[in-house]
Amino acid sequence: MRDFPSCFGENAVQIADSSSSNGNKTSQNLVTCVYQCRLRGRSCLITLNWSKNLMGQGLSVGIDDSDNQSLCKVDIKPWLFSKRKGSKRIELDDSSNIDMYWDLSLAKFGSAPEPLEGFYFVIVSDRQMLLLLGDMRKEAFKKTAVTAAPVPMHTVFVAKREHVFGKKVFYTKAQFCDKGKTHDLMIECDTIGTNDPCLIIRVDTKNVMQVKHLQWKFRGNHAILVDGLPVEILWDVHNWLFGTSLGSAVFMFKTNLSADKSDLNILQWSHLQRFPDSESHLLGFSLILYVWKLE
Structure with a gap:
């Protein structure tokens, strides 16, 4: 020690x-969750920062490779009406794409900024899901049916950091x-x-x-x-x-x-x-x- x-x-x-x-x-209202996944044969980290302030809930998403180099970063602000439900495509340097889909319009929250139920958040690459969060799984699969095949994900929840009062x-x-x-x-x-x-x-x-x-x-x-x-x-x-x-x-x-x-x-x-x-x-x-x- x-x-x-x-x-x-x-x-x-x-x-x-x-x-x-x-x-x-x-x-007071900040929760960070880290997931390990495989992206195009490489080990990567997906980092989600759930936050809350006087305006409402927010979410930032980052994906880093095993060398701690950032592949992409996206800020989602669900308290803006247009951002409670939507999608975003990110083009990577190797000409591949990462697609993110979310629906937080009916999400329910407790004391922490991380949603408890009534939502989904999905990350897709190469027609495969890298990450699927939330209890609205049917809606998530329906939303990504064109670009994502429902195959087993090799994503592991590896770390969490939060503030407790x-x-x-x-x-x-x-x-x-x-x-x-x-x-x-x-x-x-x-x-x-x-x-x-x-x-x-x-x-x-x-x-x-x-x-x-x-x-x-x-x-x-x-x-x-x-x-x-x-x-x-x-x-x-x-x-x-x-x-x-x-x-x-x-x-x-x-x-x-x-x-x-x-x-x-x-x-x-x-x-x-x-x-x-x-x-x-x-x-x-x-x-x-x-x-x-x-x-």
Whole structure:
């Protein structure tokens, strides 16, 4: 664990703060999802940034190759009437095309900017679907019938980053493998008015981790089992204890398919900024949470 403290330092918080001087207000509604796919025989990453501001929901989509070179980037703003439902074609340098189709006109949202139901979002290339999201699958296939054959997709959900807010208890949902069960995740920590703060993490109401004497153990890691998979929990709550009121704690939940703790040495912060690279994809799924305390 020699390398771990460098992964969660001040730079980790600045990613959330950099967009605005009032960082926690701006970053409150931001979810980033990363999928690994094959595009014309190459390994690629599809990155979706779901966001929400005073005008409504928004979505940006980027596709990068294994060398971290951008192949395309598209901004979709569903709060504009003409953009709630539509399509876009992107021409790549090799004369191939990528087509995106979406229908968010009836989408339902919870507290997060990521839609829950009533939508579809599709990426198509070479008459094959690279990505299909949402519960309106029939509508999606009907929309892409001319340009997309319904063949099995080799796309894997590899990483997610989101901002979570609360006063003492923080809730989110987590899916620790690509087609696994969605679990309720709860983080509880009270750092105000107590001489000995304690950190508790629960999965589906089950207590899976408890850290006492947190002022001495504000960074660390702990291994648990979820759905039979080893999951490594890494945390840094330094800013909660010693930082400013706007500082966030950082948590990472990583499925480690090799079950070898030495693999944690590859988790350099540069990888986490763009999410796992082609080497770390093989190890499983990463969920990174920036957790903010509301006043």
